[in-house]
Amino acid sequence: MIGSVADTALWTASLRAIEAGRRDAAFIDPFAELLAGEAGRKIARAMAPAAVVGWGMVVRTSAIDRLLDEAVQAGVDLILNLGAGMDTRPYRMKLPSSLRWVEVDLPAIVELKDSRLQDHRPVCRVERVAMNLLVREDRRRLFAELAAHCRRAIIIAEGVLPYFSNEDAASLALDIHAHPAFVEWILDFDNAGIRKTPRRWKKKLKDAPFKFSVEDWFRFFDELGWKAHTVITSAEESMRIGRPFPHVFPQGLLMRALPPAVSHRVLSASGAVRLERR
Numbered sequence: 001m002i003g004s005v006a007d008t009a010l011w012t013a014s015l016r017a018i019e020a021g022r023r024d025a026a027f028i029d030p031f032a033e034l035l036a037g038e039a040g041r042k043i044a045r046a047m048a049p050a051a052v053v054g055w056g057m058v059v060r061t062s063a064i065d066r067l068l069d070e071a072v073q074a075g076v077d078l079i080l081n082l083g084a085g086m087d088t089r090p091y092r093m094k095l096p097s098s099l100r101w102v103e104v105d106l107p108a109i110v111e112l113k114d115s116r117l118q119d120h121r122p123v124c125r126v127e128r129v130a131m132n133l134l135v136r137e138d139r140r141r142l143f144a145e146l147a148a149h150c151r152r153a154i155i156i157a158e159g160v161l162p163y164f165s166n167e168d169a170a171s172l173a174l175d176i177h178a179h180p181a182f183v184e185w186i187l188d189f190d191n192a193g194i195r196k197t198p199r200r201w202k203k204k205l206k207d208a209p210f211k212f213s214v215e216d217w218f219r220f221f222d223e224l225g226w227k228a229h230t231v232i233t234s235a236e237e238s239m240r241i242g243r244p245f246p247h248v249f250p251q252g253l254l255m256r257a258l259p260p261a262v263s264h265r266v267l268s269a270s271g272a273v274r275l276e277r278r
Helices: 005-020 032-046 050-074 107-116 136-147 166-177 217-222 234-240 251-257 260-267
Strands: 078-082 100-105 125-130 153-157 182-190 226-233 270-277
Touching: 005 032, 005 050, 005 107, 032 107, 050 153, 050 182, 050 226, 050 234, 050 251, 050 270, 100 107, 100 136, 107 125, 136 166, 166 182, 166 217, 182 217, 217 226, 226 234, 234 260, 234 270, 251 260
Parallel strands: 078 100, 078 153, 100 125, 153 182
Antiparallel strands: 182 270, 226 270
């Protein structure tokens, strides 16, 4: 079961491990199984339906990999991964060895990740910072320190905002925007309107509830100084990697009962985006 937000990192790692084990895997993550551990596997089994959740994680991860690769090719010297969880991109992606990659997450996650990856080397310079991102003074201090020592940085916040209130998400966007060196921001998005925690998960997620919920996701961030640069929808990415929405009951059957144009529109409400500062 989910006992805290930290457990969601193990859940995601377990889903990535399942994908990595497929012959037609959309991405290769040789460390996901190690990081998920038995705790992650138990959480994944408890948080059914795994097929639908796993599909969303796969298309999101694949899309963000592409956005990040584009940003790196454009030239950045710092990647700041907020709420990094068990992400292993600096170990599995092709990145410049000179790139500085800084991960920020809760102390329990950082400690666990450090211990499990201690015998493995990343492809670039990796640092981990143990911090609660909701403590605004601490994150502002970190942002100022990092911005002072980089020319062009990109921020990643994958799977983080659902656990932030609207007010906390807005203040985070403003704190990042306060530094001109922080030029872009990669996020996953869900623009299907006001978000509600699925009924089947309410009890399971009571210690890590979804909070962030807005009518128009893109307008929310645009008003905070961040406009969409590149958008990859779940519909687009699932077609690109040949991974259609899973044929499971009842979601899969409902999706297939809809006219193609409608199902495409539904799946296009989520995905990943690269934002740029105004």
